Amino acid sequence: MESNGPRSESSSAPNERQTDGSFSIEGISVTAASTDRPGAYEYEDLKRGSDTSTLLTHAVFWPIYLLVAFPIQYLIRILLWGFWRKRHVWHVPTRLQILFREATENLHKLRFLLNPDRRAVYLRASRVYTPAQVFPHIAGTKPIPEDPSSKRQRKSGRWDRLRKQVYERDEYTCVNCGAEGGPNGSTELHADHVLPSSRDGSDTSRNLRTLCRECHEARHARNFD
Numbered sequence: 001m002e003s004n005g006p007r008s009e010s011s012s013a014p015n016e017r018q019t020d021g022s023f024s025i026e027g028i029s030v031t032a033a034s035t036d037r038p039g040a041y042e043y044e045d046l047k048r049g050s051d052t053s054t055l056l057t058h059a060v061f062w063p064i065y066l067l068v069a070f071p072i073q074y075l076i077r078i079l080l081w082g083f084w085r086k087r088h089v090w091h092v093p094t095r096l097q098i099l100f101r102e103a104t105e106n107l108h109k110l111r112f113l114l115n116p117d118r119r120a121v122y123l124r125a126s127r128v129y130t131p132a133q134v135f136p137h138i139a140g141t142k143p144i145p146e147d148p149s150s151k152r153q154r155k156s157g158r159w160d161r162l163r164k165q166v167y168e169r170d171e172y173t174c175v176n177c178g179a180e181g182g183p184n185g186s187t188e189l190h191a192d193h194v195l196p197s198s199r200d201g202s203d204t205s206r207n208l209r210t211l212c213r214e215c216h217e218a219r220h221a222r223n224f225d
Contacts, residue, residue, distance in 0.1 A: 025194045025207060026144055040169065043194065043209060045219075046176045048120045049139035054131075057138060061131045070128060077127075105223060112218040117177040122218035143219050150198040162203060163191040170210035176219075179212040188213040 022031040033040040078099075112122035123130050124142045132140035167189060172182030174189065181187035192211045195201030217224050 023206070025201075026199075028141065028144060028194055030194070030206070041175070041209065043175065044139075044141050045124065045143040045194075046117075046121055047139040048117065054138055057131050057135055061134070065129065073127075108223055109221070112214070115177060115214075118215055118218045121176060121215065122221055125219055125221035127221075144195050144199065144201075146196040146220060147198040159203065162205065162208070166191050166205055166208045167210055169205065173210065174212040174215050175209050176211055176215040179215075181212065190216040192216050192219060 022029065024030065029044040030041045033042045109122065109126075113119045120130075120132075120140065121143060124132060124140065125145070130140075130142075132138045133142055167182055171180075172184045172189060173180050174187065179185065179187040181189040190211050190213055191208045193201040193203075194207050194209060197203065201207050211219060213224070
């Protein structure tokens, strides 16, 4: 998500590694985009392949995973969560309420599946396994998740200036789906940290990218308030 407090701008943060004009942030490779826009980047965790090998892999992988592996994975999760926790923590009605709320939220997230760019990043950020995580030849990787236990207070003045710089660099366009906001359209835009600030991600333009609200939600696999 957006930062809760800006950190100093620098050309290279400790968690960034640079080689030949490209760089990586905690294993996420960032390369110069094939465009005339200076400073525009392509991000490994947002990439989608469309070659024949990728399409065939997806066609074989998803039916097997959804029909066999995913039900087993989810059943194990429910059993672990529902029966192996300390029984004095929650009584059964409370557990059922939490499961119902989670199911409702997951149904709302199904809207991410309607857009192919959003679908790819959402599935990678969710609990399911994707071909990109299993097969080395598939483009893309899992986005870096937030640390939910860490929060910082935002200092709005400098953050707003930095966020505007990132929007201008990306021409007020979501780098994942291409939706336009600001002076170019009506889409709500967010500045997303490649390495989340909750994991000590820097508030620098190189660690920030423009995402529309729905791609930002998909990137974190959750619904924003």
